[in-house]
Amino acid sequence: MTNTEVATTDTADRDLIGRLAFGSMAAQTLRAAVRLGVMELVGDTPRRAADVAADAGAEPQPMMRLLRALTGLGLLREHTPGSFSVTPEGALLHPGRPDSLASFVRMFTEPAIVRAWEHLDDSVRTGEIAFDTVFGTDFFSHLAQHPELSAEFNGAMSQATAETAAALPYAFDFRRYTKVTDVGGGDGTLLAGVLAAHPGLTGVVLDTAEGLADTPDTMARRGLAGRCSLIAGDFFRSVPAGSDLYLLKSVLHDWTDDQAVTILRHCREVLPPGGLVLIVEPVLPEVVDTTADVTDGGVTYLSDLNMLVNVGGRERTREEFAQVCRRAGLTLTSVTPLTEAAPFALIEAVAG
Numbered sequence: 299m300t301n302t303e304v305a306t307t308d309t310a311d312r313d314l315i316g317r318l319a320f321g322s323m324a325a326q327t328l329r330a331a332v333r334l335g336v337m338e339l340v341g342d343t344p345r346r347a348a349d350v351a352a353d354a355g356a357e358p359q360p361m362m363r364l365l366r367a368l369t370g371l372g373l374l375r376e377h378t379p380g381s382f383s384v385t386p387e388g389a390l391l392h393p394g395r396p397d398s399l400a401s402f403v404r405m406f407t408e409p410a411i412v413r414a415w416e417h418l419d420d421s422v423r424t425g426e427i428a429f430d431t432v433f434g435t436d437f438f439s440h441l442a443q444h445p446e447l448s449a450e451f452n453g454a455m456s457q458a459t460a461e462t463a464a465a466l467p468y469a470f471d472f473r474r475y476t477k478v479t480d481v482g483g484g485d486g487t488l489l490a491g492v493l494a495a496h497p498g499l500t501g502v503v504l505d506t507a508e509g510l511a512d513t514p515d516t517m518a519r520r521g522l523a524g525r526c527s528l529i530a531g532d533f534f535r536s537v538p539a540g541s542d543l544y545l546l547k548s549v550l551h552d553w554t555d556d557q558a559v560t561i562l563r564h565c566r567e568v569l570p571p572g573g574l575v576l577i578v579e580p581v582l583p584e585v586v587d588t589t590a591d592v593t594d595g596g597v598t599y600l601s602d603l604n605m606l607v608n609v610g611g612r613e614r615t616r617e618e619f620a621q622v623c624r625r626a627g628l629t630l631t632s633v634t635p636l637t638e639a640a641p642f643a644l645i646e647a648v649a650g
């Protein structure tokens with residue numbers, strides 16, 4: 299290509315590629331901010347970079363450069379040269395907030411997640427799970443062997459679920475049911491939201507022992523311990539009987555179709571007459587829709603690739619959900635968006 303051809307390329311097109319190619323650097327910049335506690339140290343009123351550096355035990359000049367990069371990303375604002383405050387978006391990286399995304403950022407920038415991504419092309423070529431090749435074990439076994447990472451994962455899932463936990467109790471008629479089991483319910487954030495809004499319900503969280511590490515705390519903090527039991531188990535072996543509603547949020551997308559069918563079949567086996575399986579996941583359209591009101595910036599498709607490289611699962615279309623349900627002895631009866639903004643949908647399935 300000649301220089302003239304480069305000059306005639308649309309600058310916006312080149313900027314897009316540049317921004318995307320620097321995407322992992324932006325993610326690592328967020329990671330550094332969280333690890334150094336930058337948002338807590340900068341705060342809401344203008345603060346000098348040198349003071350932030352001193353409090354963080356960091357070098358002043360590199361700290362200034364980090365703060366300026368965070369400003370470029372929209373997470374800080376520079377008022378006068380070298381003096382910064384946190385923007386509303388940046389404040390979400392503060393670990394102390396109820397709506398914090400600090401653990402979410404830490405987890406999704408962890409080497410444990412990022413290293414498999416370096417082999418995305420291999421996963422695309424072979425269909426194999428890059429994580430298993432890189433680490434010599436599968437993702438959830440790796441978590442079980444690394445309690446700190448597992449705690450990070452549970453925290454990240456909790457933060458990622460908080461918005462759904464606030465919306466779901468009002469987006470679905472829970473009054474038709476008496477007892478709900480959250481299958482793979484993690485630290486209980488979602489079920490706690492449901493139980494708190496519906497005093498007539500009792501609940502169960504089924505998860506691995508590692509997945510349940512923080513669940514007693516979640517329930518105790520919300521005053522729900524008496525209405526919720528915790529079962530450490532394996533949904534590939536069985537799902538406990540006794541509920542009329544089985545909830546699965548962000549669980550099926552971790553697994554292949556065959557594995558998803560096994561989990562759903564175990565739900566089906568214990569589903570009483572009139573019972574319901576409620577899956578909460580994004581539902582991919584048949585064709586990628588990039589119109590402004592439905593796009594989430596492509597995050598659902600990146601999540602799909604994340605499933606490919608790290609766990610071997612996938613995001614699904616309505617028809618793909620219908621198929622795994624059918625193979626498990628369930629009929630998909632409806633798909634409703636959780637909210638207008640969220641990519642999540644409520645996917646209902648009944649026996650038969």
Ligand SMILES: C[S@@+](CC[C@H](N)C(=O)[O-])C[C@H]1O[C@@H](n2cnc3c(N)ncnc32)[C@H](O)[C@@H]1O
Binds near residue numbers: 438506508546548
């Ligand atoms: C992606 S997380 C979703 C957690 C939660 N439902 C949410 O949306 O925040 C998947 C959950 O499945 C749990 N899990 C993985 N393998 C499991 C198994 N074999 N049996 C039960 N739970 C399992 C994990 O511990 C984790 O809590």
